[in-house]
Amino acid sequence: MNTAIGRPVDRVDSQAKVTGGARYTAEISLPGLTYAAVVGARIPSGRVEAVDASRALAAGGVLAVLTHENLPEIAGQPHLLPSLLGAAAPGQSFFPMQDAAVHYAGQPVALVVAESHEQAQYAASLVDVTYRREPSITSIDEGRDRVYEAQRLFGGLMPGRDERGDVETALAEAPVRIEAGYRFAANHHNALEPPATTAVWQDGRLTLYDSTMGIRATQLTVAHLLGLPLSHVRVITHFVGGGFGSKAMTWPHVTLAAMAARHVGRPVRLALTRAQTYTSNGHREEQEQSISLGATRDGRLTAIRHHKLSITSRFDDWAEPATGVSSQLYDVEHYEGVHSLIQGNTMTPTFTRGPGETLGVFTLETAMDELAYELGVDPVELRLRNHAGADPRGNPWSSDGLAECLRLGAERFGWHGRDPRPRARRDGDWLIGTGMAAAAYPVAFFMPEQRARARVYEDGSAVVQTGTQEFGTGVLTVATQVAADALGLPLESVRFEAGDTDLPNTSAAVGSAGAGMVSAAVHAAATALRDRLVAMAVADAASPLHGADPAAVDVADGRMRLRDRPGTGESYADLMIRHRLADTEAVGSWTPPPLDTPHGLLTFGAQFAEVAVDPDLGLVRVRRMVGVFAPGRVLNPKLARSQLVGGMVWGLSQALLEGNEMDTRHGRWGASNLGEYLVPVNADIPEITVEFVEVEDDVVPLGIKGVGEIGQVGAAAAVANAVFHATGRRLRRLPLAAELVMDPPASS
Amino acid sequence: MRPLGYARVSTVAEAVEIVATDPAGAFLAGGTTEIDLVRLGVARPDLLVDINDLPLHDIDDLPGGGVRIGALARMSEVARTPAIAGRYPGVAQALLLGASQQLRNMASMGGNLCQRTRCAYFRDGVSPCNKREPGTGCSALDGLNRGHAILGTSEHCVATHPSDVAVALVAFDAVVHTAGPGGVRRIPIDDFYLMPGDTPDRENPLRHGELITAIDLPPAGIAERSVYLKFRDRQSYEFALVSVCAAVRVEDGIVTEARVALGGVGTKPWRARLAEQHLLGVPATAESYAAAAAYELSAAVPRRHNAFKVELAQRAIVRGLTQAARGGMR
Ligand SMILES: Cc1cc2nc3c(=O)[nH]c(=O)nc-3n(C[C@H](O)[C@H](O)[C@H](O)COP(=O)(O)OP(=O)(O)OC[C@H]3O[C@@H](n4cnc5c(N)ncnc54)[C@H](O)[C@@H]3O)c2cc1C
């Protein structure tokens, strides 16, 4: 019986959020709470020569100033691994304030603890740090002589190179070749809630309230860094004000808060300032990508070479993997994907929504647009012609849907009959163009076992628990829906609890995997509980279901009954009261399919955009967007739509607005607030249409492929292709700022 | 945030007296610039003197067709005042294209004129910056200067003045009224803004403790068909890359009077007098506008990241004049 899943149910936490009842980490108030402020390094490279804390210590309310001279040593540095793996996930394999070395601007060099937030902030400004500046590399341009090919990415999880066939020869022999290079500015996440941690020690045990996308990752990381048994660290997170990857890893400030709390013997809250979020929780690295496509005259791809160059930190080979889609989406015999790196003086970059593949797909799909023009083939048709029916190993897709997405998108958008000629449409001062792109995003399956617990009370209500956290995606709502359906209870009778590592554990909710893996665990627990109750009934001589085949029983509205004779049955409550059970519960778990599952794993979609470009003034306005996606089973269309619209807005933003420049002289980002780092405002967002294509998938948990990233993938490419159609100019940089888009002056 | 004192005053004399005698005192109006800068550690007053109770909120007609705007009138109020929206539409549009509704409800006209540059090096509190700490150098000269000025710059500072409405006020020769320790003054708005020269820390001629009391807009028939256009990366809630206030009177196809002022490109709200002169007596065509714009921008000094503004400003002027002429054509 399926009643809640698939319905556009309102968020279960919406009232708490709009009334302010939802408490975020920096709002947790505790007796004796103190406040910490981080002092970040002003230089990108060098040493702290001296710290004079005397002025800070003399300021009102100050309890302590910690520096590398008095901060205890960490017990051990965990390896850098994505938090989805379910191991410690430190964000970078460097922990600050262990010695005097400075590796990036903003690196914590001191920590002030005071009686109030304002006092801590003020005292932080009074800590006098003397630095010895050393030469730094903070941009790709500065590090061109130090490029190396990455052997492994993501802390060793992924190879840096992916190849098959003979690309060199295939490209040389290709009748048609497209070659293009792109530059992408660094991006930041800009979650509305800056990261915050509140740390409380009691009897050698640590409780952390942390704004994280993975309470389990916080628990594992902090326990490792402080040398504590896992049982001594508890992490609580009820609401998170957005993450987008910035809270997927456990950054140093979390552990610093715990260390500060131990030092002052009182609870400590550490909330990063807005400016500090640009240097404390990773970013999408500045990067360049180049692509070569080889094709036949009739528009069949024969070869793709896709290279990425980016800048990482001194301590980690981190790059967003950019070739996971370009290596698989199209049927191409010869392929080469390579990631190259420069080690520089930034912190380790990190996941940023649609990690890697959003820019990888931008590169692929704008090159495909060029190829379509080169060949005179319709861009939609070119994708259809080349879409692979299986992954490069020959494994069929767990589910596909790309062709349907492309066709439905073209129809909804009104693509057919488009005049492909650039600069063909005008509306006053505006040139009008349309563009499209295919979208795909890998389904990640490298998490460990995921667990949940379900309990039914004798009044027929249920509580289902798992240690995930709500950061705006709606996981509390969809997990409630899944539990209600699996238990055969009305939605109102089910309460879903999360946000505490004392509950059964799940991994960090990243890589679009959150809803799927949490739902799978919840489904397993709820089903186990239902099966137990049904088994009890059929074994009970006093039950109307006595002797029935459990497989012939289903449950609706809390009543177990024979599927063919719904009149025969009884409620959970009656059964439990008879058995004098105040409640009964079951745990359940879900383990992902093995990594060598014989299936190709991509989520597919298609993006279409119409833009207006004022070529005199360099202005680009997106007029409408259509996105069609095949994300597998949609648990809640309202929430899924929000996620996908949000992703498309991110894509628009990436195309037109977002980017931070490094001032290489100071080694500091040019923008460190939402006034200077541009994200769209409402006025920038046009009408957005989202449609779903239904696909059945037996491989992924509950058939769910996830909606967290796919909405963003391809959106920027569709916009940029539309800008080409409007203007006839290929712009090979993001964001498409006015100075790029402006028609060059007549003289130049 | 630094600990600081707060006082609330009810007369102009009291306000002037307190700030004039306290070297670390500062006026507080809507606070949308001042509180920001205090939190950033860029402004360092020890005492904020809240002037919001002063009787400077009114917007009154002046004999002859001008308007007097009290220094504490809020941006949003001024924009919706019929005398402004009707007689000086360029001023109203400049106000409405600035900041956000919430900010406009809070921000005063006096505070708007005194807002500080958005140069990120000025605001970060640590980079060398002659405006914030005279003599330390200018980080923007060879740094990230996309948003910076191309007109009126010096080797000491290339920061733009960020106000939108000041651009329109400059176009229509507004007059700033002040009350200070030395008595009252009337300062033509073009003189109110100083070029950076070698003292970029001094942005206006106000003495410490001198208070803006009102802004007069003199009668100007040409303003009735003025326009204010603002060009920026996103469609709202951003300072201008280039903005233009334009008004033009055309008789028999010939320009007989023109007002042009630019925002986003000048170290002060930029009255384009060269362009205005060039326009007198020429046919009201895009070509003449472009020639006038080129003349104005011939003095531009571009830097590494803002060179595009030289061309953008010219195109903006053409757009502004074209639109103004469409409304102004008889
Ligand atoms: C996010 C953001 C976006 C913005 N965008 C725009 C924009 O697009 N366009 C635009 O034009 N502006 C913009 N602004 C600036 C805004 O218009 C100004 O901050 C505002 O007008 C200042 O007025 P206030 O009353 O808040 O001044 P306050 O912050 O109170 O004061 C500003 C300064 O003026 C001094 N002062 C105030 N009143 C007087 C007086 N009567 N006499 C003498 N000195 C005085 C104060 O001492 C202080 O130094 C933006 C501001 C923000 C925060």
Ligand code: SF4
């Ligand atoms: S442009 Fe002016 S405000 Fe900006 S850094 Fe230079 S001196 Fe300072």
